[in-house]
Amino acid sequence: MSPLSRATGFRQSAAAIALLIGTTLTVGSALLFQHVGGYIPCALCLEQRTPYYVAIPIALVAAIAAAGRARPVLVRGLLLVLGLVMLWSLYLGVFHAGVEWGYWPGPAECAGAAGGDLMGGDLLSTIDAVRAPSCDQAAARFFGLSFAGWNAVASAILASIALAAAFARSDRFATLEH
Template sequence: MITDRVRATGFRQSAAAMVLLLGTMGTVGTALLFQYVGGYIPCALCLAQRTPYYIAIPVALAAAIAAAGRASPVLVRGLLLVLGGLMLWSLYLAVFHAGVEWGFWPGPAECAGGGGADLSAGNLLATIDAVHAPSCDEAAGRFLGLSFAGWNAIASAIFASVALGAAIAKSDRHARIR
């Protein structure tokens, strides 16, 4: 029987874990596609924004497996809380980077940038030392008025809401009681 302190888990937690797993993988996958297929060289803050996702992907996988396997509600909800915290960290990094791009505050010293080298010039080894990350205060591009950092802020806010909402939500009406 469930104690009053620990709520059972159900469809909401399982669905949230899967949404978070697919969403975090899709977000970081999109960033990697823009980098390696689109030729966008990420700045220092762009790379920093990936760190919460790199941590969140295995945590979301563990949460999805735990929820599908009907693991302890404390474990499932704890993993969802961790995911919520990671996505809040990502949200902070994204808002900070967007603020640097809009000139609201200065970026870190390592964001001074120097432009990138042409990687299609033929000899990659000769040009690899000449590649410098772009400045963090210049958006590589904008879509509907938002930079990559702005879109990451929206995605991170959505993912944090999903994770935290599922972590504290009541169990489904038809959830199995342990």
């Protein structure tokens, strides 16, 4: 029997719900730091959000499929896809953190510097002059990690949850025999 065709149960349902909540909270936090906290994201910061935008609808479908007792291969397959998407996110977070720590260079489009005073002078000219911050400068560090570092931690946790649930043995109380 293929690991993806084993019966599903509470473990897969809980994981799908945790992944839906976790991915939504992670990208939601990034958006709050940007729009409420005033942290302007660099090009790599914006790129790190893409896996979350992909993962949220997949997690929603996985949660609905698990709750609706869909075929185990569908539920486990969606969890596997979520795990792979979060591994992609982990790669992006580690790459960006490495750029910030100077371990390797970032892409050419990351060399911009924030500038411009939006409140003075010609507003339209100033808006055109504002550039995203450089990717090699962490906007802030919390407990020693930048936003990119925390994204790597969150991505690793979410990938672990997804992959563990995708390949976990059936629950003792599994009711989904297909």
